[in-house]
Amino acid sequence: MKDEIVILGSGGGRHHIRTQHRATGGFLFKFNGIQAHIDPGPGAMVRLTQYKEDPVKTELFVVTHAHVDHYNDINAIIESSREIIHDKNYNYYKKGILITTLEVINLIQEYHLNMLEQIVRFKAGDKLNYKGVEIVGTKAIHSPVNESFGIKFNLKEYSLAYTSDTxxxxxxxxxFSGVNILILNLLRPDSITCKRHLCTDEVIPYLNKIDPPLDCLIITHFGSYMDGPRSKRNFVPSQVNKLQEQTNIKKIIAAEDGLKLKIDELII
Ligand SMILES: [Zn+2]
Ligand SMILES: [Zn+2]
Structure with missing residues (x-):
């Protein structure tokens, strides 16, 4: 199996947008020969090039909500997903499918929306079959004013889910029952709570209630309290240790910018 995850940004929130202390480009999920770009925040385009990934291969675009650290580069990502934009008569080639909220659709230029084959307005509970893979919207409780969702990919060999901000x-x-690999947006360390995001101590009991237990947890989208301008040190390694000690999950991986993970090595 060649399926893979490529971290184009392990940072989240405005401080990382500003400093790029941790990048904010979201991630690629490559499955069944399909390349998906999920939550392409500021710099996504630059990170693709930096980590030697090919934007032309992207055919599935997922934006989970209308926060700038998740949608900012979507126009550039859509435009870069094709080598040729139009024919001699300015007929635009249509390629790819966008899965997102209505709010995000309204933020994308008409010009770029017209380049897509299909636009799917998505929310928690929605299901879509894409080339034999079942894609499911999961619930996220995040912003009181922006709609949002998480996403789960049910493949034959495994299931991968991404919580988004929640x-x-x-x-x-x-x-997340039946999920092998969970990508968790963990903005804050230990018990430093936040109204709209997760911290480690809050999420541990919920991770332990996932039945059967996950094979692998990938933590990402770290905020500035976790590692950055407002943190005294990088708290990521201590959170990995804590999760290893206090959960029933076999593999805990912390995202780093440019990290490439082979799915084969993540599932048991
Ligand atoms: Zn975010
Ligand atoms: Zn958000």
Missing amino acids: KVFEDFSNQ
């Missing part, structure tokens, strides 16, 4: 809630664990 708090924990009643059904948080249930919706």
